[in-house]
Amino acid sequence: MKDLFGRLSLSRQFLLLSFPILLAATLVIGWWIGRQVQVSVVHRIGGVTALYVGSFIAPHVQSLVDHDDLTANDRAALQSDLANTPLGQKIVSLKIWRKDGYVLFSSDADVIGRTFPVGAGLAQALSGNIFSEISERFDQAQAQHGQPLPRVIETYTPIHADRTGGVIAAAEFYERPDDVDREAATVQRLGWLWVAGTMLALYMLLFVVVRRGSQTIIAQQHQLSDQVRQLMVMNQQNAALQERVVRAAERATALNEGLLQRIAADIHDGPGQDLGFALMQLKNMEDACAASAELRQSAWAGNLGTACVAVQSALTDLRAISADLDLPDIGQVSPADIAQRVVRDFHAKTGCNVVLTTLDADLGASFRVKVTLYRLLQESLANAFRHAQCAQCRVVLRGDARGLAVEISDQGPGFDLHAALQKGRLGLHGMRQRVEVLGGTFDLQSVAGAGTTIRVTLPLAAMEGEHEDD
Helix, strand or coil, X not given: CHHHHHCCCHHHHHHHHHHHHHHHHHHHHHHHHHXXXXXXXHHHHHHHHHHHHHHHHHHHXXXXXXXXXXXXXXXXXXXXXXXXXXXXXXXXXXXXXXXXCEEEEECCXXXXXXXXXXXXXXXXXXXXXCEEEEEECCHHHXXXXXXXXXXXXXXXXXXXXXXXXXXXXXXXXXXXXXXXXXXXXXXXXXXXXXXXXXXXXXXXXXXXXXXXXXXXXXXXXXXXXXXHHHHHHHHHHHHHHHHHHHHHHHHHHHHHHHHHHHHHHHHHHCHHHHHHHHHHHHHHXXXXXXXXXXXXXXXXXXXXXXXXXXXXXXXXXXXXXXXXXXXXXXXXXXXXXXXXXXXXXXXXXXXXXXXXXXXXXCCCCCHHHHHHHHHHHHHHHHHHHHHHCCCCCEEEEEEECCEEEEEEEECCCCCXXXXXXXXXXXXXXXXXXXXXXXXXXXXXXXXXXXXXEEEEEECCXXXXXXXXXX
C-alpha cells in the first residue's frame, strides 16, 4: 500500500489526503455554525416570548409587591389567559416562582404551593436576566424537573413591579422547539452549503497550485533520470576506455619485457660473442709476442696487455647488462621468493648486504604484479648502490587481503627530489609508471643527509593482457 501511494504524483497524493480533511472540516464547521445559530435562535425566541409572556403575566402578579402570595383572583386570571389567549397555544407549561423557590402558580396544579431549590436558570431570572436554552431530559430526570416534554425550550424571565421596576417574581415556561429546529436546520443547511462551496473553491485552487508544482517536479525528475542514464552510459564508456588503457599499458609493459629479453639475447649473441672472439685473438697475439724476441721489441706489443684488459672489462659489462635485462622465470614463485632472489642476486653482484623482512608475503599474485615487484626492487637497490653505497639498506615486504606493501630504505646522503625529477631520471619515472599502471601507489621521500625511502602498494591481481578486437 505504501509503495502504491509512493508511486502516485504529488497532485494525486494531495487529492487523497486533503479530501477527507476538508470534508471533516466542512462537517465540523457546519455543525458548529448550526449549533451557534440554534443557540442564537433559542435566545431570540426565548426573549421575544418572555416579553410577550411578561406583558400578560405581570399585571396579574402585582399584588406580590405588598403580599407574599397570589390571590385567588390572580390565579383565576392567569388560568384564563392560558386557556383563552394565543399565549396558551404557544406555551406548553408555565410556573411563577417567588424569590425563595416557592411556586406561586403553575399550569400543573399539583406543584402550586410547593418549594423547590433555586436552579441556575431561575437564579438568573430573579437577578433580572432572561435565561433560555434547549432542555433535553428523559424518564426520571424529566419527571423530577416537571418538564412536560423530553425536548423543549426552557425560558426563565423576571417579572418586574410596575412602580419600582424591581423583580418581584420569575416566570418559567416551556415551549415546543419546532420553530427553532426548522430555522436552525435551514441555517445549518445554508451554512454547510457556503462552507462546502468555500472549501471546494479553496480545494480546487490548492489543487491547481499543487498540480503545477507536481508537474514541474515530474518534469525535473524525467530530466534527472535522463541525465542519470546519460551519466551511466558515460561511466560505462569511461570504464571500457579505462579497461582498454589498462590493457594497452599492460601489453606495452609485456612488449617492453620481451624487447628487453631480445636485447639481452642480442647483446649476448652479438657484441658479446664478437668481443669474446676479439679477446681470444688478442691473447693469441700476446702469446705470439711472448714467444718471439723480435716481436717483443715492437712498439705495439706493449699495448696488447692493456687492450686485453679493456676488452675483458667491456665483455664483463655487457654480460652484466644482459643479465639485468633478462627476466628470470618468476611465474611460479611467491612475492617473498622474488624479493629474496633480487636481494641474493644484488649481494652476489655488489657484495652489499640488504636486510630483508617479509610478513605474510607467501601468497599468490598475478604475473604482471610479480614483474613489477621484481623490476621495482631491482631498480631501487641499484639506485641505493650507486647513490648511497647501500648504507643500512632495508627491504620490508608485507602482504594481506588488499595487496602488497613494499618499503625500500637506506641511510645514504639522500637527494633533492624536486631537482632529480627536473633532471628527468628515467629510473624514477619508470618505477612510478609500472606501479600506477597496475592501480598501485608510489611514494618517494628523500631529504639531503637523511636517506631515501620508497613506499609502494601493489594489488594482488592485475588484468592480464587479453586480445581485443580493434
